[in-house]
Structures are given as structure tokens and as C-alpha cells.
Amino acid sequence: MMGSVFLPPRAARACGGGVVTRVQSGTIGANAQRILISVHGGTTDVITQIGVPATTADYGVLIPVPSEPTLDPSPVASADIDVLDTKTAPTFIQQPNDEGGIPLPSCGCGSSDKGGVGQPFDAGVHVSQPVTIGPVTAVSLTADSGDAINAWLADNGFVVPTGDQSLVDAYAGTGRYFIAIRRSDTAATGGATSVGVHFTLAGDERGLPLRFARLGAATTVAFTVFVAADSVVAPSSPFAALTINDLNRGNLNSGGYASALSAAVSQRGNHAFVLEGAWMVSSLSNAVGSSLSSFVQSSQTLTRLSTMLPATALDADVVFDQPYSGPVPNQRYTQRTRAPGGKTQVAFSAVALLGFAAIVRRRPRR
Numbered sequence: 001m002m003g004s005v006f007l008p009p010r011a012a013r014a015c016g017g018g019v020v021t022r023v024q025s026g027t028i029g030a031n032a033q034r035i036l037i038s039v040h041g042g043t044t045d046v047i048t049q050i051g052v053p054a055t056t057a058d059y060g061v062l063i064p065v066p067s068e069p070t071l072d073p074s075p076v077a078s079a080d081i082d083v084l085d086t087k088t089a090p091t092f093i094q095q096p097n098d099e100g101g102i103p104l105p106s107c108g109c110g111s112s113d114k115g116g117v118g119q120p121f122d123a124g125v126h127v128s129q130p131v132t133i134g135p136v137t138a139v140s141l142t143a144d145s146g147d148a149i150n151a152w153l154a155d156n157g158f159v160v161p162t163g164d165q166s167l168v169d170a171y172a173g174t175g176r177y178f179i180a181i182r183r184s185d186t187a188a189t190g191g192a193t194s195v196g197v198h199f200t201l202a203g204d205e206r207g208l209p210l211r212f213a214r215l216g217a218a219t220t221v222a223f224t225v226f227v228a229a230d231s232v233v234a235p236s237s238p239f240a241a242l243t244i245n246d247l248n249r250g251n252l253n254s255g256g257y258a259s260a261l262s263a264a265v266s267q268r269g270n271h272a273f274v275l276e277g278a279w280m281v282s283s284l285s286n287a288v289g290s291s292l293s294s295f296v297q298s299s300q301t302l303t304r305l306s307t308m309l310p311a312t313a314l315d316a317d318v319v320f321d322q323p324y325s326g327p328v329p330n331q332r333y334t335q336r337t338r339a340p341g342g343k344t345q346v347a348f349s350a351v352a353l354l355g356f357a358a359i360v361r362r363r364p365r366r
Contacts, residue, residue: 038228044205045295061181064171069199075134076196080289087287124148134195146172207319217311228300232278234324240272270313273305277330
């Protein structure tokens with residue numbers, strides 16, 4: 001879509017920062033994302049998988065970033081991200097569990113009735129040229145104040161409730177940016193789809209601003225992050241680093257992985273990530289597809305980390321920059337009794353909505 005902003009603006013209420021949905025058979029659900037962060041050569045590549053829901057309503061995502069992003073017009077294949085998730089998911093040998101993974105809530109917010117016409121540029125807001133990335137279109141924007149950003153969002157159809165505008169304020173300021181994404185005018189509406197959106201940041205930017213996920217978050221949120229760096233990484237303080245061996249065996253057997261993960265994180269004050277595996281990228285040739293391979297290097301180590309916590313606990317941001325020297329198991333035996341038929345794989349293949357992305361839905365085109 002040509003132009004400097006999204007036109008025409010259509011009002012939408014934020015309804016999903018931190019919301020995640022159930023994943024079935026390794027496929028991505030609507031309103032869901034995965035994120036891969038790769039730090040190398042003085043830059044950071046970020047790939048986030050954005051799920052566009054099966055609805056005729058328009059759709060968008062708002063992502064705060066610490067510096068000016070370079071948006072890549074080439075979409076990353078969702079199938080490649082799915083394979084990476086499936087191949088690296090932790091497995092447990094135990095009796096069959098009907099839960100089959102994390103029970104993930106879906107976005108239940110409705111669209112706003114607010115209308116209005118936006119302006120190409122709000123005073124003090126600098127907006128990039130739009131970039132079409134498969135089924136979505138993205139711009140980056142920056143301003144010296146949160147008031148200016150909130151005004152631009154309102155003028156361009158992103159409805160942020162008054163009580164949540166302080167979240168936008170917290171991530172706005174000189175040198176800080178937001179990426180605003182919506183369904184492309186050329187994309188088919190009504191059917192669910194997904195796309196991997198890639199952008200680049202200068203320097204080492206492997207942070208996840210979890211506080212922003214409170215914007216329209218569901219009661220419980222989950223996050224999965226892949227970090228490619230020089231070594232195995234752990235989260236920064238106040239977040240603890242756990243492994244799947246730290247999960248309670250009773251919880252695993254009775255409630256499944258979701259229950260065990262949630263309980264372990266809760267016991268650490270809802271400030272913990274579970275390291276679910278770490279591999280040299282060179283050993284993941286069957287997991288890293290062609291559309292991902294250019295963003296990771298064979299000499300890097302890929303660490304997979306996940307957490308699950310209540311939205312009320314989204315009170316601190318996290319950076320995945322701490323070294324971790326202990327073992328990072330990817331498989332665990334949870335009991336001696338072998339399940340009928342042999343090994344049962346209970347893969348945590350939950351798709352986590354990117355913590356710093358706020359999903360918005362828009363009214364159908366009039």
C-alpha cells in the first residue's frame with residue numbers, strides 16, 4: 001500500500017498484548033506469535049511471527065523498539081518458524097496426557113465503535129514509508145513524547161484505552177520507536193494466516209519489554225523466545241533461570257507441562273524463564289529453514305526459553321544477556337512406567353504472543 005500512513009483509518013481497540021492461543025499439531029493459532037532474536041556483527045535481527053485471525057475485521061499490532069528499526073519487505077515463512085518450534089520443543093516420557101500442551105486463552109475483546117479520520121502526520125511524530133510484508137503492512141514511528149504517539153495512534157485507528165495510554169508513554173521518547181502493523185489492503189480478508197516479520201536494530205538489543213504486554217492482556221500469558229548469540233543465555237535480574245529438570249514431577253504427571261511451568265514460575269515470584277534447550281546452530285540443519293538460515297550463523301548457540309504467568313505480574317522487562325554454564329536438558333523422564341505403545345512425546349509447542357506486541361482489531365471496512 002502506498003502512502004505515508006495507514007489510510008483510511010479504522011478505529012480498533014487494543015485487545016491482545018500478551019495474549020496467546022492454543023496450538024494444534026504444530027500449527028500456529030490466530031492472534032499468536034513466536035520470536036527469534038539473533039545478535040551478531042553489531043546488529044540484532046528480530047523475527048516475530050504474527051498471526052492474522054480468521055475475521056473480516058481489520059487487524060494490527062503495535063511493537064515498541066528501543067531504536068530505529070529497518071523493516072524487511074521479505075516475509076519469513078511461517079512454516080519454517082513452525083518447524084523450528086517443533087524440532088526444539090522439550091519432550092517428556094510419561095503416560096499420555098490429554099492436555100497436550102499449554103492451555104492458551106484467545107483474545108476475547110471486541111472492536112471499538114469509534115470512528116474518525118486520521119491525518120498523514122501528527123505534529124511531532126515522524127512516520128516511515130509503509131512496507132508491505134506479505135499479508136501485512138508496517139510503518140515505524142517516533143516522537144519525543146507519549147502524548148504525540150497516543151495522538152497518532154488515535155488518528156490512525158488504534159484505540160488505546162485512556163487507562164492504558166501510560167504504557168505507551170513509558171516506551172515513547174527521543175530515539176525510541178514503535179512499529180505499527182496492520183492487515184494489508186491487498187491481503188485476502190476472512191481467512192486466518194500468519195507471517196514472519198523481520199526487522200533489524202543496531203547494536204545488541206535482546207530485550208523483551210514485558211510491561212507493554214499488559215496492554216489488553218488476557219488473564220494468563222505465555223512467552224517463548226529463541227535467542228541466537230555467542231553462548232547459552234539466561235534472563236536478567238529479577239528473572240530466575242530454570243530448566244525442565246526444575247519442574248515438579250507431580251505437576252507434570254497430573255496437570256501436564258502447562259501446570260508444571262506455571263507453578264515453577266509462580267514459586268519464583270512470577271519472575272522466571274525455563275531454558276528448554278540449547279544447541280549449536282550448526283547442529284540444527286533440519287530445524288532451521290531457508291528463510292531463517294540467513295539470520296543465524298553456524299557458530300552461534302540457540303537458546304530456547306519460555307515462561308507462563310498472570311498478566312498482573314507483567315511488571316518488569318527482561319534482557320536475555322546473562323551467561324548460563326549449567327546443563328540445559330531438552331528431554332526428561334518423569335516416571336519409570338512406560339506408557340502403552342512406548343514413548344509419549346508431550347511437546348511444549350505453545351506459540352507465545354510476543355510480549356511487547358499489542359494486538360488490535362479494527363472495524364470492518366465501510
